[in-house]
Amino acid sequence: EVQLVESGGGLVKPGESLRLSCSPSGFTFSNFAMNWVRQAPGKGLEWVSSISPTGGVIFDADSMKGRFTISRDNAKNSLYLQMNSLRAEDTALYYCARGFREQGFDSWGQGTLVTVSS
Amino acid sequence: QSALTQPPSASGSPGQSVTISCAGTSSDIGGYNHVSWYQQYPGKAPKLMIYEVTKRPSGVPDRFSGSKSGNTASLTVSGLQAEDEADYYCSSFADNNAFYIFGAGTKVSVL
Numbered sequence: 001e002v003q004l005v006e007s008g009g010g011l012v013k014p015g016e017s018l019r020l021s022c023s024p025s026g027f028t029f030s031n032f033a034m035n036w037v038r039q040a041p042g043k044g045l046e047w048v049s050s051i052s053p054t055g056g057v058i059f060d061a062d063s064m065k066g067r068f069t070i071s072r073d074n075a076k077n078s079l080y081l082q083m084n085s086l087r088a089e090d091t092a093l094y095y096c097a098r099g100f101r102e103q104g105f106d107s108w109g110q111g112t113l114v115t116v117s118s
Numbered sequence: 119q120s121a122l123t124q125p126p127s128a129s130g131s132p133g134q135s136v137t138i139s140c141a142g143t144s145s146d147i148g149g150y151n152h153v154s155w156y157q158q159y160p161g162k163a164p165k166l167m168i169y170e171v172t173k174r175p176s177g178v179p180d181r182f183s184g185s186k187s188g189n190t191a192s193l194t195v196s197g198l199q200a201e202d203e204a205d206y207y208c209s210s211f212a213d214n215n216a217f218y219i220f221g222a223g224t225k226v227s228v229l
Contacts, residue, residue, distance in 0.1 A: 035218075037164075044121070045156070045164065045207050047218035059217045095163060101211050104154030104169030111163060 002026040002107045004096045009112030016086055020112055022079035022096030027107075030054075030074040033100035036081045038092040039111070046092075049081065050100070064090075086116045122147065122208050124221035130198045131229045138224045140191040140208030146219060148189035152211035155184055155193045157204045158223075164207065168193060195226065203228045 008020040022034070036048040049070035050059045058070055069082040079096055093113050097105035123141040130136040140147065140155075147153055153171045156164035166175050168184035171191065181196045191210070195202050208221040 044223045045209070045220040047209075047220065050217065061217070099166075102150075102152045102170040104166045104175075104209070105156070105164070106166045106169070106175060108163040108165070 002098070004098065004107055004109035006094060006096050006109045006112035009094065009114045011115045011117065012086055013118050014087055014116055016116075017082070017084045018086060018114060020081040020083065020094055020096075020114070022081075022109060024077060024079070024096075024098070027098075029072075029077050029079075032098050034070075034072060034079045035097045035099065035105060036068075036070060036079075037095045037097050037105065037108075038090075038114075039095070040089075040092040043092075048094070051079070052100075083114070086114070088116050090114060091116050122210060122219055122221035124206075124208060124224045126222070127225045127227065129227040129229055130195075132198055132200065134198050135194055135196045136198060136226060137192050137194045138206055138208075138226070140193070140210075140221050142189050142191070142210055142219075144189060145214055146189075146210040146212040147186065147191050149213060150211050151186070153184065153186060153191040154209045155182075155191075156207045156209065158207065159204050167206075198228050200228050202226060 003025045005023045035050045051070045071080045093111040095111045096109045098107040099105040155168040158164045205223045
């Protein structure tokens, strides 16, 4: 069974940093593109970033470019999202999701909550 | 890049059909067959219901179907059941800086 488990969320102050992790199981992680998608409280889904299976190709949403960095370590079976210069509007549940383009995001974790507040 | 446009709500009685529209542009829905639909219950993670406009992942009932015409995609739920009451989001690949965009979601109610 495919499983994705996010961790690393928490309460931080504006301007601080946080690193999210996603631990996959049930599939060969290195064969799949991975993504981060967020959802602010009571709001819709917003794509954050995508990374190719090898990590060599990365796409970022414009609104987070330069502040958020996606990465992966296939040897450690882990996906990461480094978030810097956090703002109140980054408060959201951050999901890790598997998939790419026409395939859609076929598996999702339960999310990790990031709260940015002074 | 603006989000895709979905109606905020849709409803139907058990057994009826409901169709949700998702309007985009030629840079996203109209240009690619990369439309997906997700179902989300309150407090739960989204679930992929349709991908590549019309395809259903294994385990998704065939009551769910997708289509596209021009720059607008649609999700139809036939034979509505109480368990179909949820939020539904469309998504598309986009060939500008957004890469992926989502609709704002449609809350489906079963009357």
